[in-house]
Amino acid sequence: MSFDRLIEKIIEKQNPSVAGLDPKLSYIPSFIREEAYRRCGKTPEGAAEAILAYNKGLIDALSPIVPAVKPQCAYYEAYGWQGMRALQETIAYAREKGLFVITDGKRNDIGTTMEAYSAAHLGRAEVEEEAFPAFDGDALTVNGYLGSDGIRPLLKDCEAYGKGIFVLVKTSNPSSGELQNLQFEGGETLYATMGRLCEQWGETLPGRYGYSGVGAVVGATYPEQLLELRHSLSRTFFLVPGYGAQGGGARDVLPGFDAKGLGAVINASRSILCAWQKTGAKEEDYALAAAQEARRMRDELVAGLGGRIGA
Amino acid sequence: MSFDRLIEKIIEKQNPSVAGLDPKLSYIPSFIREEAYRRCGKTPEGAAEAILAYNKGLIDALSPIVPAVKPQCAYYEAYGWQGMRALQETIAYAREKGLFVITDGKRNDIGTTMEAYSAAHLGRAEVEEEAFPAFDGDALTVNGYLGSDGIRPLLKDCEAYGKGIFVLVKTSNPSSGELQNLQFEGGETLYATMGRLCEQWGETLPGRYGYSGVGAVVGATYPEQLLELRHSLSRTFFLVPGYGAQGGGARDVLPGFDAKGLGAVINASRSILCAWQKTGAKEEDYALAAAQEARRMRDELVAGLGGRIGA
Incomplete structure (x- = not known):
């Protein structure tokens, strides 16, 4: 179930x-942006059009190489409902191309409300006798600060629709330790407690x-915790952000994997x-440059990982 | 700044x-739903139309009585971008009617991403030389699990646009204590630590x-913690959910207020x-019934609170 489909693609x-x-x-x-502005103006709609066109080019180039994409909701939400439409169309396009899509929304709420978030992102929302x-x-991705009530509605939809969730455990940002690293009485940290709940x-x-x-979401920027959590959470698959621009390197993420090169x-x-900007590629080659970096x-x-994955 | 406008309306x-x-x-x-379905079909668009029409009726009836409304994002997001358009139009309509709008999104992420959420909900997103x-x-509403990095971008927009945030501290749901009530070494609970950060x-x-x-968000369902936090967090205004259907009564929420009847x-x-359903009112009187309950x-x-608020 659930992450089996991701693991198979990996x-x-x-x-x-x-x-x-x-x-x-x-x-x-700029050629993508200008074309979108010509059609929709320099407006949220134009921005959303540009984002969608850019994403489609990336997805076309990346889909033979990567098993999954992770759209970050915030960058779409910033352009209002037009941005959210671009998010919805991006997800649909990526799945059409055979990619596993991890929606990075970090949603969280009390149980009844999580039913609605779960319907929005994993399941279906009812409109009378139909469901969409x-x-x-x-x-x-979800945030577990509210405890089990806020997670259970998601589990139902994961089961019904073969989907998964990633709970924030140890995040990649500099201040993640401010709360997550604090130790409870007995010595367990907040992140370890959250991991145990996962x-x-x-x-x-x-x-x-x-x-x-x-x-679980465990940042590449904290390789020691990644290693610790890989040992303690044997059933929990990791989504590891922070590689590349945030400073984590390949060596930092290896502790997240199991002996078969799976688990993360x-x-x-x-x-x-x-x-494309970093390598000085031509604008038109932005997707090629992305594919090259993805292959690298x-x-x-x-x-x-020493060769073959999953063997 | 920020909550001054809310307090003035209160x-x-x-x-x-x-x-x-x-x-x-x-x-x-049903008359609202049927009318929406006639125009848009029994579809997410039809659901979003019904939601917007329902909300406008409520806002018209409630705006002379309440200082603020709190749309919960999840119920809009469940209907995709059409639902998000209804959210955007609901917020605009409520502000036109002079209401203070608290968007209940519980958003959270690392710093750079929070800039985008902040632009989406409090500030503006740039489209070239324009900002919308x-x-x-x-x-x-936001979730502080990621620490200060995830909060700072919001503070900038709060300052620039006179807005505010409510950080989840002690939530109203049954399992909120699972993590939030745990005590760190030294004896401070997670919720108290989050409160101190606020x-x-x-x-x-x-x-x-x-x-x-x-x-801070502090649930009416935990009056003891509400009292404790009111004492320890003298500068922090409280958003208190859980009154009514979740089980909190008027007596339970009074500890959230200061001596002037402010602070929550x-x-x-x-x-x-x-x-309207509970009182057996006619469907057409749903907004009147809502206004009556709001007055009650x-x-x-x-x-x-013993009479006058703010004196």
Whole structure:
């Protein structure tokens, strides 16, 4: 169930990485932006058009290489409902192209409200006797601060629709330790406690590869905690952000994997999205440059893992 | 700054409450749903149309009574971009009618990404040389699990646009204690630590009434913690959910207020939204029934506070 589909794609493509689709306008080649503005004006609608066109080019180029993409909701939400439409169309396009889509929304709320978020991102929302998917990714990132009530409605939809969630455990940002590293009485840190809950929440969603449908977000910028958590959370698949532009390297993420080279998927956003700017490629070659960086990252990870993944 | 505008509206209307706009379709009178489906079909677009029409009726009836409304993002997001358009139009309509709008999104992420969420909900998103507001509420609820990095971008927009944030401290749901009540070494609970951070984050956003632009969400269902936090967090304004359908009563929320009857705004959603169903009112009178319940709640709170608010 759930992350089995992601793991199969990772094995098939021999690539344990995910490309983050965090489309800041400044990352988008001017020919795409100008074309969108000609049609829709320099407006939120124009921005959303540019984002969608940029994403489609990236998805076309990346889909033979990466198993998954991770659109970050915030960059779409910033352009209002037009941006959210671009998010919805991006997710649909990526899934059409065979990619596993992790919607990075970090949603959280009390139980009844989480039913609505779950309908929005994993399941279906009812309109009288019909039910419709909305954003419909394969997995959603969530925040577990509210405890089990806020997670359970998601588990139902994960089971019904074969989807997964990634719960924030140890995030990649500089201040993540401010709360997450504090130790409770007895010595367990907040992040370790959250991780332990992930193992429990995942019990009802077992997978063929030993990993449940409840994953954890653990940043590449904290390799020691990544190692510690890989040891303590044997059933929990990791989404590892922070590789590349945030400072984590291939060596930093290797502790997130198990002996078969499974157990983790490594996200890179800026390093792939902005590869054309960094390498001085022609604007028209932005997607080629992204694919080249995605291949470089894949090769680096696979070499670090010592060859074959999943064997 | 920031919550001063909310506090002024509370004093002006002598009502420290906020009406939650959590529009489940089952709460919406059938004449509104049927009319929307006739125009847009039984589709996400039809659902979004029904939600917007229902909300406008509520806002018209409630705006003379309550100082604020709190749309809950999840119920809009469930209907995809069409739902998000209804959210955007609901917020704009409520602000036109003079209401303070608290967007209940519980957003959270690392710093660079929070800039985008902040642009989406409090500030503006740039499209080349222009900048546009998107959802544009007066305040946003956020989750502080990632620490200061994830809060700072919001503070900038709060200052620039006179807005505020409410950070989840002690939530109203049954499992909120699972993590939030755990004690760190030294004895401070997670919720108290989060509360202390709210006081710090608020230092740069002082207000005329003694409350900063960084508020806290503290559930009515935990009156003891509400009292404890009111004492320890003297500069932090409280958003108190859980009154009414979630089980908190007027007596439970009184500990959230200061000696002047300020310092907190009490949310009720279902009890107001579904008043027409509960009282057996005619469908056409749903907004009247909501207004009646909002007045009843106001009178109950004001009586509990012993009369005048803000004096």
